Amino acid sequence: MAEFDWYLQVNLKARHLRLLVAIDTYRNLTQVAEVTHVTVPAVSKSLTELERGLGLALFSRTPQGLMPTPYGDCLIRHARSMLTVLHDARDQLKALSSGAEGKIRIGMLPASASVLLPQALSLLKQRSPSTNVTIIEGTTEALLPELWQGRLDLVVGRLPAPGTLGSFEERELLEEPVVLMTGLHHPLARKKSLAWSDLCDYAWILPPPGSLLRDPLERVLEANDVPLSSDYIETLSIHVVRAQLRVSDSIAIMAVSIASDPVQPLHVLPLSLPRLVRPVGVLWNRDRGLTPSAEQMVRCLEEAARQQSARLGDMAHA
The missing domain is CATH 3.40.190.290 (D-Maltodextrin-Binding Protein; domain 2)
Incomplete structure (x- = not known):
């Protein structure tokens, strides 16, 4: 196990992580070689060196292609997570060097955040024009795994049932019927x-x-x-x-x-509905925390929610 630990701490490199993710994606060394612009023997050699260094078989050859072993599945999950962290660091360094203040990746549940989120983005851009935002629309089932894996910083929309939150932190923003x-x-x-x-x-x-x-x-x-x-x-x-x-x-x-x-x-329609869903809110990964830009976005969401809540109150009394 000492050699195993040494290899992970000293010899495992970003190129190994990218190789694992590429093989898991394509399950075929020829395709991996094409997308990584190296030869098939070079890809095969890199995989062999990695498996030998770890002392573990990461993939098995099947009629369906290269399939991850349990060891491979484990390392691939961590490889994707580590590459996400490296990409985040790259983006933040680029932003700082160019004078930008940061980048935020937001998942939006379209049926519940289509009014609130644009208002919050307007506030953000007034306060921090150089903070860049990427918006991805999707369902709860599609967005929460992305949030957990670190490919999203925030998810905005109707909050899911409390028992499904796991490692997510939530903040209620708006009670909108x-x-x-x-x-x-x-x-x-x-x-x-x-x-x-x-x-x-x-x-x-x-x-x-x-x-x-x-x-x-x-x-x-x-x-x-x-x-x-x-x-x-x-x-x-x-x-x-x-x-x-x-x-x-x-x-x-x-x-x-x-x-x-x-x-x-x-x-x-003038038909009274009971409360069918939870409030609109924002979620983030408790284990990863929030970047300064994401914290600022949460503050803008809270302010936009207060403004929208006041408008809904005016509508109710009109």
Whole structure:
């Protein structure tokens, strides 16, 4: 074990980490050689040297290609994490040397953060124009692994159930209700009062299965004897929802702020929904902590949430 420890601490280099990730990605030495611009014998030699130095078999040859052994799986996971840390250091050093103040990578849950996040970004850019931001839209299932692995600094949107957080730290930002909505032309938009049974004849635009809103919505509809018809579209895209509501008689469920957009207003159906989901908030990896730029972004999110909360209060009393 002394040789094993020595190799990891002294001989393991960034090129070994990149080699492991490349082999895991392509599972074929010829493809690895092509993308790394070296020869196949050179790739094979590097892998052999790494396995000999560790005294462990990292890959096994199968008809499906090179498959990681349990040792390989373990080292590949850490290799990806270490490369992410190195890339972060590179980006931060580049930013400092160019006069920029940093870079933030944010995952956004589009159906719940599409109003809050742009307001927070506007505040950030007013205060720190040289802080650069990358935004990636996705579902909770797609974004949380990226946050855990360090490829994202923050995730903004509806907070998941507390029992699923693990090593994530959360901060609640905004208690924003969700509502049922239609286009302004919809037959139900002309009615001053509604019963749940009035919804039965219309198509739906639904959040996809597994998303935070889908199961709670189905439970509410079932409790009010509203069967989901076979006529529906599933999407988390606000752009698709808006467009479809404008050209069809569908019904959708989204945050109330989306319906109040002065440029593209929608109609909120006067049916009371219970609290279906947790507040909008921000998540980060507790074990990695926050960079100064990410801390500043969290402060901007908090301020934008206070401003939006005040607007929602004004809407409620209007």
